Amino acid sequence: MIQATLDVATIRKDFPILQREVNGKPLVYLDNAATSQTPRQVIDVIVDYYQNYNANIHRGVHALSQEATDAYEAARKKIQEHFNIAKSHEVIFTSGTTHSINLVANGFSSFLKKGDEVLVSAMEHHSNIVPWQMLCERTGGTLKVIPMNQEGELIMEEYHKLLTERTKLVFCNHISNALGTINPIEEIIEAAHKVGAAVLIDGAQAAPHIRADLQALDVDFYTISAHKVCGPTGVGMLYGKEEWLKKLPPYQGGGEMIAEVTFEKTTYADLPHKFEAGTPNICGGIAFGAALDYMNGIGFDEIAHYEEELLHYATEKLLVIEGLRIYGTAAKKTSVISFNIEGIHPYDIGTILDKLGIAVRTGHHCAQPIMDFYQIPGTVRASFSFYNTKEEVDSLVEGVKRAKNMLV
Structure with a gap:
């Protein structure tokens, strides 16, 4: 050691x-697995936003709006660089990991059909179980569980047996919130891809401890919440490969996520805005970037x-x-x-x-x-x-x- x-x-x-x-x-x-504490450096960023340039983003031509937009998009770039993500528009701001998972589950409702199989690990947080149960209920898919042993480790031999051509999705946490187990996600991702399945990794518990390289992992989706990494609550990130994000339908309809609206038809905005309906947690996003700066500084x-x-x-x-x-x-x-x-x-x-x-x-x-x-x-x-x-x-x-x- x-x-x-x-x-x-x-x-x-x-x-x-x-x-x-x-x-x-x-x-x-x-109680850091539930939420980390927030350093003064991040608190100061939050105060500075509300004191000096609080404004809605992307739509305004005035100075405050441009300053807020620049800071928000700079935070997206920080997240991209931190996780070694190929393109900034593969970073979707969400309200947190639960929102991110539900966004993907909702999108896969368009693809999953009766007889298709979804795999989850036995050590998942409820937020990475319930959305997939709901998805299977809507589509007729089947949820299967990767078992674990008494030490709190996934039984990988059983995982490989569960993988078939019917497997469409695999979901696993990077680190168990209840046990602290670091799961072998590299092996999980590689094996799933061999049968053509997509993989979502819940990185909420890993983010405070591990700087994940998402290009090296070759993962399809990865989620985290800012409040686990010394940031504010109510903001998080969904990473998705561009090819998948283009396939998935929007999760919510509203402002910002549109290109053109008429009463007859709506066309959607390009990534990432397609999945970012409404006024986002602007201050939260900016502070998220500041929190990553702080932790990388250490x-x-x-x-x-x-x-x-x-x-x-x-x-x-x-x-x-x-x-x-x-x-x-x-x-x-x-x-x-x-x-x-x-x-x-x-x-x-x-x-x-x-x-x-x-x-x-x-x-x-x-x-x-x-x-x-x-x-x-x-x-x-x-x-x-x-x-x-x-x-x-x-x-x-x-x-x-x-x-x-x-x-x-």
């Missing part, structure tokens, strides 16, 4: 919220090395606690630890931790099939970011011990 060299103390000063207290205790924020290699240190440190410390079981022990995983203590409901542990100022997530994490697989109601999930410290891990461990002593 490479020793990380991040100056975490200095980084933490960028995040105003990390200076606050909860229940009279210093905040220990370990460096994704450095982030990965440091978070790996935190993961190993926290795993070792927690496993000392008698009766504690970690769910998700894949050989390749990121800085997420889901655990339970025998005989204690995860909600009760989370409630006591909150009283100590420690923020974790409890429940099924919008991944109920995973919980059903392990036959548990949910887990306590601690998820770490580059601004967390080993001292905060120590606080978590002591808090869990205290909760156990109170509840057993």
Whole structure:
């Protein structure tokens, strides 16, 4: 394991919220898989937009509109460069990963037919299950599941058996939000393409940890949400290969996504505007670009090395606690630890931790099939970011011990 060299103390000063207290205790924020915190550098960009050039984009000839348009489209270019996307119009701004997935699912309603098959992994977030179930109900397609093992890894031998000429779509998360497993998406994509299937990868959980090269992956669709990468909520990105985006029909009708409208017929705008109906989250898009600038300034290699240190440190410390079981022990995983203590409901542990100022997530994490697989109601999930410290891990461990002593 490479020793990380991040100056975490200095980084933490960028995040105003990390200076606050909860229940009279210093905040220990370990719910980063749900949403990351926002640095002052991104907050300043949001304030600057509303104070100085708040205007609608693309349509105005006045100065404020042009400034806003330029900043918004510059953010699109930043996203393109960050993910090594071939063309800027392959970047579609959305409200987040869920919106992006539904956009694609809605579009494939035009192509999928009875007897066609859709594959999803057993460790998907509900937002990458429900839209495909709805798609199959509308079209007569069949949803099939790539199984997982007790370690929280996909059983790839079974995946290859499931692939046939009837497979039209494959959907998988890059990293599991509930387990932290890093899935072998390169193998998944290559195998799917051999049978002519398209692939959508849910990159929401990967984006804070991995700088994905989408041209190298050769993926057809990739989605992320800005709030996972130190950006604002309510904005995200759908990447789609140009050939696919041209095939898919528009998801919503309205302003901006049209070329010409009469009462007899409407023609649609070119990419990316075809999928960006209405006034977008302009400030959110600009701040999304600023968030990527911030994280790239720190460096994704450095982030990965440091978070790996935190993961190993926290795993070792927690496993000392008698009766504690970690769910998700894949050989390749990121800085997420889901655990339970025998005989204690995860909600009760989370409630006591909150009283100590420690923020974790409890429940099924919008991944109920995973919980059903392990036959548990949910887990306590601690998820770490580059601004967390080993001292905060120590606080978590002591808090869990205290909760156990109170509840057993």
